[in-house]
Amino acid sequence: MGNLSKIKVFEGISKDSFEQIKNKGESFTLDRNKCLYTDRQKLNYVYFLISGKVTLLKQNESGDSRVIFILDEGDMINQPIMRNNTSAVECWGFEKSIIYRIEFSIFDDIMKNDYVLARNCMEYMEKRIRRLYRQLKNSVSINLDRKLAAKMYRLGLEYGIDDGKFDNFVLLDVGLSITFLSKMLGCQRESLSRAMKSLIQNKIVVYCEKSYYVNMEEAIKYFKQ
Incomplete structure (x- = not known):
C-alpha cells in the first residue's frame, strides 16, 4: 500500500479518518510516460502520490502541451471537489510512481466529519x-531568458541538492530535458535551447553529465534585473 503518512493533507487528521482512508482506498503503480487521466475526463477518484513524480499538463488550441506542475511524493494530485468530477488537466507519470486513490464520494464523507482534513x-x-x-x-512582460532563470530558480528551491561538484551551484535532482523545459515554459524547443545557452554563458547554469546545476543567487539576480 505504501506509506500513507507521507501524504501532506493527512497530517493531523483523526485516527478514525486515517483508518477509513487506508481501508477504503487502494494503491497502484504508474509507470513513466503513462497517463493517469486526460483533460476533461470524468474522474471517480481522488489521487495521492505516495512515491515518485507525476506531471500535470494542459494542451493549447494547437495541441501542444504545457507542463503546469511537477508533483512529488506526498502531494495530492487532483482536488477533492471538482466540477462534475471532471479534470481540467491531464496527468502523466514523470517517473515510476506509486499512486493511492479513494472514491470521491467516500473521501467527501470523511471530510464532512473531519474539519482538519477539509x-x-x-x-x-x-x-x-x-x-x-x-x-x-x-509568463508576461519578460523575455525568455529571464523566464527560464526564474523557472530554474524555482526548480532549485524544490529539487536542488548540494553535491559539492560546483561551488555555489545546486544540482537539480530531477530529470530534465530541453524539450521538457520548453513544455514548462510554453515555448518552442529551439527558443528554449537558445535561452539555456545564454544562462550557461552567464554562468547561471552548468550542464554536466546530463544534469543541470543552478547558481541560485545569480539566477534570482538575473530574473529580477
Whole structure:
C-alpha cells in the first residue's frame, strides 16, 4: 500500500479518518510516460502520490502541451471537489510512481466529519493557486531568458541538492530535458535551447553529465534585473 503518512493533507487528521482512508482506498503503480487521466475526463477518484513524480499538463488550441506542475511524493494530485468530477488537466507519470486513490464520494464523507482534513485540502489547493498566480506573473512582460532563470530558480528551491561538484551551484535532482523545459515554459524547443545557452554563458547554469546545476543567487539576480 505504501506509506500513507507521507501524504501532506493527512497530517493531523483523526485516527478514525486515517483508518477509513487506508481501508477504503487502494494503491497502484504508474509507470513513466503513462497517463493517469486526460483533460476533461470524468474522474471517480481522488489521487495521492505516495512515491515518485507525476506531471500535470494542459494542451493549447494547437495541441501542444504545457507542463503546469511537477508533483512529488506526498502531494495530492487532483482536488477533492471538482466540477462534475471532471479534470481540467491531464496527468502523466514523470517517473515510476506509486499512486493511492479513494472514491470521491467516500473521501467527501470523511471530510464532512473531519474539519482538519477539509482545511488541509483547502490550504493545499490555495498554495497551488498561488503557484499558478506566480507562473502567470512570470509568463508576461519578460523575455525568455529571464523566464527560464526564474523557472530554474524555482526548480532549485524544490529539487536542488548540494553535491559539492560546483561551488555555489545546486544540482537539480530531477530529470530534465530541453524539450521538457520548453513544455514548462510554453515555448518552442529551439527558443528554449537558445535561452539555456545564454544562462550557461552567464554562468547561471552548468550542464554536466546530463544534469543541470543552478547558481541560485545569480539566477534570482538575473530574473529580477
